Amino acid sequence: MQHTLEIKDLRAAVETKEGRKEILKGVNLTVHSGETHAIMGPNGSGKSTLAYTLAGHPKYEVESGQVLLDGEDLLKMTPDERAKAGLFLAMQYPVEVPGVSMTNFLRTAKTEIDGKAPAIRSWVKELGEEMKKLRMDPKFAQRSVNEGFSGGEKKRAEVLQLELLAPKFAILDETDSGLDVDALRIVSEGVNRAKEKHEFGILMVTHYTRILRYIKPDVVHVFADGRFIKTGGPELADELEETGYDRYLPEGSDSESALA
Amino acid sequence: MSDYAQQQEVTLPTADPNDPYAFPASMPSSVDKEPRSFDPDAFAMPTPKIDDWRYTPLDRVSEFFNVFTPSNATSVAASLIDGTSLDSIEGVSFREIAKTQAPAGTVLKPSDRAAAVQWASTQKAYALEITQSQDTPVLVTVKGSGLDLDAIELVFTAAADVHADIVLEHAGQTRLAEGVEISTGKNSEVSFTSVQEWTPDSKHVGSHRIHVGEGAHLRHSVVSLGGDVIRIRMDQDFGGPEGDLNMLGIYFVDPGQHMEHRTMVVHNYPECRSRVVYKGALDGKKAHSTWVGNALIQPTAPNTDSYELNRNLVLTPGAIADSEPNLEIENGNIIGAGHASSVGRFDDEELFYLQSRGIPETEARKLVVRGFFGELVEEIGIPEISKHLMGVIDRRLARGESDDMKQVLEEN
Numbered sequence: 206m207q208h209t210l211e212i213k214d215l216r217a218a219v220e221t222k223e224g225r226k227e228i229l230k231g232v233n234l235t236v237h238s239g240e241t242h243a244i245m246g247p248n249g250s251g252k253s254t255l256a257y258t259l260a261g262h263p264k265y266e267v268e269s270g271q272v273l274l275d276g277e278d279l280l281k282m283t284p285d286e287r288a289k290a291g292l293f294l295a296m297q298y299p300v301e302v303p304g305v306s307m308t309n310f311l312r313t314a315k316t317e318i319d320g321k322a323p324a325i326r327s328w329v330k331e332l333g334e335e336m337k338k339l340r341m342d343p344k345f346a347q348r349s350v351n352e353g354f355s356g357g358e359k360k361r362a363e364v365l366q367l368e369l370l371a372p373k374f375a376i377l378d379e380t381d382s383g384l385d386v387d388a389l390r391i392v393s394e395g396v397n398r399a400k401e402k403h404e405f406g407i408l409m410v411t412h413y414t415r416i417l418r419y420i421k422p423d424v425v426h427v428f429a430d431g432r433f434i435k436t437g438g439p440e441l442a443d444e445l446e447e448t449g450y451d452r453y454l455p456e457g458s459d460s461e462s463a464l465a
Numbered sequence: 466m467s468d469y470a471q472q473q474e475v476t477l478p479t480a481d482p483n484d485p486y487a488f489p490a491s492m493p494s495s496v497d498k499e500p501r502s503f504d505p506d507a508f509a510m511p512t513p514k515i516d517d518w519r520y521t522p523l524d525r526v527s528e529f530f531n532v533f534t535p536s537n538a539t540s541v542a543a544s545l546i547d548g549t550s551l552d553s554i555e556g557v558s559f560r561e562i563a564k565t566q567a568p569a570g571t572v573l574k575p576s577d578r579a580a581a582v583q584w585a586s587t588q589k590a591y592a593l594e595i596t597q598s599q600d601t602p603v604l605v606t607v608k609g610s611g612l613d614l615d616a617i618e619l620v621f622t623a624a625a626d627v628h629a630d631i632v633l634e635h636a637g638q639t640r641l642a643e644g645v646e647i648s649t650g651k652n653s654e655v656s657f658t659s660v661q662e663w664t665p666d667s668k669h670v671g672s673h674r675i676h677v678g679e680g681a682h683l684r685h686s687v688v689s690l691g692g693d694v695i696r697i698r699m700d701q702d703f704g705g706p707e708g709d710l711n712m713l714g715i716y717f718v719d720p721g722q723h724m725e726h727r728t729m730v731v732h733n734y735p736e737c738r739s740r741v742v743y744k745g746a747l748d749g750k751k752a753h754s755t756w757v758g759n760a761l762i763q764p765t766a767p768n769t770d771s772y773e774l775n776r777n778l779v780l781t782p783g784a785i786a787d788s789e790p791n792l793e794i795e796n797g798n799i800i801g802a803g804h805a806s807s808v809g810r811f812d813d814e815e816l817f818y819l820q821s822r823g824i825p826e827t828e829a830r831k832l833v834v835r836g837f838f839g840e841l842v843e844e845i846g847i848p849e850i851s852k853h854l855m856g857v858i859d860r861r862l863a864r865g866e867s868d869d870m871k872q873v874l875e876e877n
Contacts, residue, residue, distance in 0.1 A: 260821050263813065288823035300818035304836025310819070313832060317823035349836070350818075366822060 208275055208291065208373040210236045210406060215270035217258045227268070228254045230431030234408075236374065241400070241407040243417055243442060246428035247450040252410045253297065255428070256378040259408075260294040261287050274373065289318055291373030293405075295363040295380050302350035307362065308332070310350045311369060318370050335368050339395050356383035357392075364395035371403040380409070381416035393419030414446045429453045501574040505532060505585050508578035517577050517698075520755040520787045522723050525694050528614060529642050529670045530578055532585045536613035539641060541591050546602040546632060546849055556597025556627075559605070564590045568620045572646035573674040576700050576729070580672035583616050583642035590618040595629045595655075602630035602656075602847055609639025609667060616642040621657065625650035625678065630847060631657045638664040641671075648676040649683050651705070656684040658850055662857075663692035665719070671697040679705020679734075686845045687743075689716040689724045690857055696725040708737040713844055714756070715854065717861060718784070720749030727757045728773070732766035732796075741773035744841050746834055747784035748861065755787040762794045762802055770800040777808040778837050780830065831862045 217229040228251045236242055246252050258265040259272060261284035272279040279287045302310065311332065316322045323331075336343060339361045351359050360380055367375055377396065381389055397420060400407060409420060417425075417439070425441040426433045427450070434453055435441065499517060500507045511518040511530060543551055543559035551557050562569055569590045575581040593605055605619065623629055627650060635641075649655045661669060669692055677683045681704075689695045701710060716724045730739045745754045758773040777786035790804035811833065819829035838858065842851045 262817055283826070284817060284820035285823050285825045285829075288821055294821055296818070296821075300812075300814045302815050302818065302833065302836070304839055305832050306836075310822070310832070313828065314819075314822035314824055317825070317828070370822065 206238070208238045208406070209273070210374045211271070211273040212259075213271040213273070215255075215258065215272060216268040217254065217265045218268055219254070219265055228265070228431055229258060232270070232432055234426070234433060236406040236408060238373065238406050239400075239404050240424065241409060241420060241422045243422035243425045244408055244410045244428050245412070245414075245425060245442065245445055247454060248412065250429045251431045252428050253378055256294055256376045256408070256410050259287075259376060260284060260292065285317065288370075288372075293367055293370060293372035293375045295360075295367055295375065295377045297379040297382060299351045299354075299359040299363055301352045301354075303352050305350050306347055307350055308346040311366065314366070315369060332369070335365055338398065339365055340391055341365065357385070357388040360384060360388070360392050361395070364392050364399070368395065368399040368402070371399075372405055374406045374408065375399075376408045376410065378410045379412065381411055381413060389416065390419060396420055414442045417442050427453050499576055501576055503570070503574055503581060503584050505578055505581040508581055511578055517727070520757070521696055521725060522694065522753075525723065526579070526668060526670055526696065528640070529582060529668075532582055533614050533616070535586055535588055535616040536610070537589055537615065538610035538613060539589075539615045539617055539639065540608045540610065541589075541605065541617065541619070542608075543593055543603065543605045546604040546847075549601070551603070554599070557593070557595050557599060557603055559591065559593045562590050562592045562620075564588070564618060566590075568592055568594070568622050568646065568648065569618055570646075572620070572648050572676045573700050573702065575644075575672060575674075577672070577698055579642065579670045579696075580644065580698065583644050583670070583672065584618070586616040586642065587618045587644065588616070590620065592620040592622070593631065594622045594624075595627050595631075596624045598626075598628040599630070602632050602849070604632045604634060606634045606636070607641075607643070609635070609637030609641060609663060611638055612640050612666070614640050614642070618644040618646070620646040621648070623649045623653045623655045625652060627653045627655065629653075629655050631655065632847060632850065633657070633659040635659070635661045635663060635669065637667075639667045639669060641667075641669050643669065643671040645671060645673045647673065647683070647685070649678045649681045651678045652680040653678055654682045656686070656846055658686040658688065658845055658847060660850065661687075661689040661692055661695050663695070665691060665693060665722070667692045668694045669696070670694075673697060673699040675699065675701035675710075677701065677703050677708040677710050679703070680707045682709040682711075684711045684713065684846065686713040687715070687726060688845075688850070688854060689714075689726070690854075691719070692722065692724070694723045696723070698727045698729070700729045700731075702731045703734045703737045706734045706736045708734065710737070710739040712739070712741040712743075713841055714743035714745075715838060715841055716743075716745040716754055717858060718745060718747045718752040718754050719861070721751045723753045723755075725755040727755075727759070729759045730761070730771065730773070732760070732762040732769040732771060735766055736768045737766065738770040739772070742841060743775045744777070744838060745786065746778045746780055746837065746858075747786055748780040750781075750783035752784040753787075754785075756789070756806075757787075758790045758804065758806075760790075760792050760802065760804075762792075762796050762799060764795050766796055767798040768800055769796065769802065772801065772803045774804065775806045776837075778811060778834065779808060780811045780834070827862065831859055834858060834862060
């Protein structure tokens with residue numbers, strides 16, 4: 206089934222010590238099921254803010270705009286309702302939750318997303334198979350969520366959730382960061398497998414073109430100073446690799462803002 | 466110089482006899498300066514300046530500081546945990562005894578004014594004596610009967626080599642001063658679990674005095690779930706080498722409530738081991754918890770292995786958790802003496818992470834709090850208690866969840 210995610214003139218701000226700072230300055234984007242959009246831009250451009258604002262992180266205050274998933278405004282929903290509506294955010298820094306086992310967490314999340322508890326036997330089997338494909342030690346299921354996981358293990362655990370929760374749209378926030386070549390390949394293959402199976406749309410936030418060799422984008426966007434400023438095909442990524450982001454930065458702008 | 470004298474010279478310590486760190490046994494005790502006595506007047510009237518009382522809301526427990534006439538309305542009964550009467554069970558007896566009759570008053574002495582006042586005021590004492598191992602936990606229930614002040618003394622003894630589990634349950638409405646004496650025999654293995662689940666207007670000031678037999682293992686658990694003020698002071702010693710004491714505590718403090726647990730572990734024999742692990746969750750404005758963990762390792766206790774830990778999870782703003790470990794080590798020849806203590810806020814990032822996976826806020830809180838207590842609840846080792854405890858915690862954190870989710874949470 207075709208689904209559509211429309212971001213319309215989205216503006217969002219964050220409270221800082223120096224006062225309120227607008228980070229998203231009118232974001233417009235439409236993504237359909239099965240499409241992969243790469244969102245590239247310099248550090249501090251607001252890419253990650255866009256990802257977290259879509260998922261509903263309380264730190265970011267929406268000032269105006271709409272985010273419609275099949276016509277329903279996600280901005281009016283709590284983070285868990287957004288997840289149930291079909292949005293998934295693979296985080297750059299997945300959070301550790303001590304004392305809550307992965308298996309407990311995954312089953313609870315699956316139950317919430319599906320609106321019913323998965324049948325135990327098939328669930329255990331599916332979990333085991335997906336973990337094997339991601340080369341995850343079965344012991345991980347018994348460990349606390351993300352606790353003591355290495356950077357690569359955390360990213361695999363994010364992709365595991367992506368496969369199991371089967372969203373309509375997946376936002377991958379710098380999923381390639383901190384991964385060595387082998388881990389990048391395993392994680393990318395996991396994303397591709399999940400996409401093929403569930404036919405979701407992908408918004409892939411990344412600074413580097415490296416991951417694009419494994420997860421092929423249909424559309425590449427340049428995101429700078431809080432909005433999309435250029436859109437093209439995969440060839441745009443190659444151009445960015447050559448020339449960098451400097452030409453897209455407004456004169457005197459602070460590309461290293463800590464608010465990235 | 467003879468060979469012998471030379472050898473002696475080499476092995477003799479050369480420390481300055483005036484250096485207290487070289488001869489720690491000569492250091493004055495800083496952990497606990499209070500006397501031990503059955504006489505209330507041996508203790509000064511509590512004030513915030515006295516260490517033992519600095520965290521206690523004194524105005525809310527002042528009625529426990531002077532000898533009073535007890536209502537004697539509190540009911541105390543015993544059975545097996547499955548309801549079976551003790552009459553048909555061999556090796557367990559439960560009876561009311563005179564306060565002046567052993568084993569009452571034989572396990573240590575009161576260590577603060579409230580405990581001495583309780584002893585002096587008490588007219589009713591009960592003894593549960595276990596002389597043979599029991600497969601099923603023995604349950605003693607203490608039922609409050611209103612807000613008239615009452616005082617009771619409960620004595621629990623387990624003979625040498627006995628394996629048994631004891632559960633002491635407190636429920637109802639009360640204003641109770643309670644003395645608990647626990648004495649375990651040589652090489653026994655006993656678990657003792659005291660659950661406080663009083664009405665929100667109840668007060669409970671208690672003293673547990675514990676004697677762990679030589680080579681014996683005692684698991685002493687305290688679970689405080691309800692009451693306006695609960696303050697329990699625990700004193701302990703060992704009866705010989707190789708004793709093993711495991712003190713566990715769980716508390717869940719609601720708005721306005723004060724729950725205070727003070728553990729005093731004394732290592733007085735060699736080769737003994739002690740663990741103190743207390744964990745609490747605080748929910749709401751002016752929820753107040755206090756944990757003070759004292760551990761004293763005496764010069765007579767080489768090869769002591771001791772550790773104490775307290776963790777607090779503050780679920781909502783406005784709660785206060787006091788956490789104070791005190792170690793006094795008077796013996797340099799020990800395996801270990803450590804402590805850890807923390808007060809943590811419920812983490813917004815954890816909450817967001819769980820929510821972003823479709824888990825609503827109340828369920829997310831439940832998961833985190835269950836995780837926080839999980840291991841400790843398992844360790845208490847009485848399935849009836851574990852199940853009940855998780856149920857209580859769940860009900861506290863949320864109402865009206867779907868049946869599907871309830872099932873998943875229970876299976877997990």
